[in-house]
Amino acid sequence: MKKDLSTEEKILTAAKKVFLTRGMDGARMQDIADEAGINKALLHYYFRSKDQLFEKIFQEVAHAFIPKIFAILESESTLFEKIERFCSEYISQIITTPYVPIFILNEINRQPQAFLKKVFGTNRPPVEKLIPQIQKEIKAGILKPVDPLQLLMNTLSLCLFPFVVSPMIQLVTGMNTKEFNALMEKRKKEVPKMIIDSIKK
Amino acid sequence: MKKDLSTEEKILTAAKKVFLTRGMDGARMQDIADEAGINKALLHYYFRSKDQLFEKIFQEVAHAFIPKIFAILESESTLFEKIERFCSEYISQIITTPYVPIFILNEINRQPQAFLKKVFGTNRPPVEKLIPQIQKEIKAGILKPVDPLQLLMNTLSLCLFPFVVSPMIQLVTGMNTKEFNALMEKRKKEVPKMIIDSIKK
């Protein structure tokens, strides 16, 4: 049973592009077919329904995006090292896939419970392991007494939000994408510095 | 729905709710009619098309949301005062309209240039006036040498982003909306403190 992956690959690439830029509701199967250079019926031959195709793309995108958040946070480094690595590596990755954050945010808002289940299954997002470390470092006098949840929110906010408003930033400042990315490159050091300064004793 | 309200008000209230939670593409005219407790034809009697109705809601929402950002920043206060007032007042407002940020972000991404034109007309967003102040305070030795754009991004990120992921936060932590709002209340002081600490000499 030989499979010609090229058509399937073409479809997946096209679907990813269309779903990422237009969202589930805004995407049209015809647009995806056109983008892939094939007939619309062929889409349904490979992926029975729009829902299934979207699901496939969602899984691909979400699993390339979400778990990385937590992999670093679960390593054996110190908190400061984790923050530095997280910001740097995460910003690097998003520069290569700038449409992903808004796509993810929309899914979170469209169906939060389904989103959680699809991304983490029955497990909780592995943040709990981080909290003891923070508390330990507070007791050790390394950190100010800080709410771990606020810390996490600050980190995610500073890394992700600029990408979500990048069209706006580029339009207002007259930057092109390259210049905007250079700005984000700078943030790879500035953001962790700011966060660490705000929590270290 | 309240029966005292005029039909037009009922429609606008319903449309706002549906558009804010589902977005332009996800909203159905029938849903808006149902929400308003009227016939779908009556929608078209009052607002000729979906586009026009959406436009009306967009104007209302955007103009209640965006200019406030800049009003404070243009006042005569010191930079630190501006940052404190901005964070506090903005977070207060968003607590009362939590769906607005994601709605705005989606419009920014859907049609950035149209968004800018609709919100600011031909004028630029009035950020330019802030930059001289920052540069002045840097020369005066009050501030570290800081990129105004990065400062602005940080402020907006820390104020807005948590609301955009609030469904996620509430689900993961098990908070209800009231508890989440209490968390945001705390941020009204913590966020400006963090920002100011990061820039003051």
Added chain:
DNA sequence: ATTTTTGTTAACCATCTAGTTAAATCACTT
């Protein structure tokens, strides 16, 4: 009281869109 204007509805229409079908074509085996 009668006409006119405004507000409201049920039924309808046109178009869009996800999804199906049946026939054609290609790749490969015999």
Added chain:
DNA sequence: AAGTGATTTAACTAGATGGTTAACAAAAAT
């Protein structure tokens, strides 16, 4: 060359959706 199954397409269907129409009701104007 013919057969076989996988691939691809044009044409089609069913249902959703934005929008219209014509008739009717309520209110305002005369």
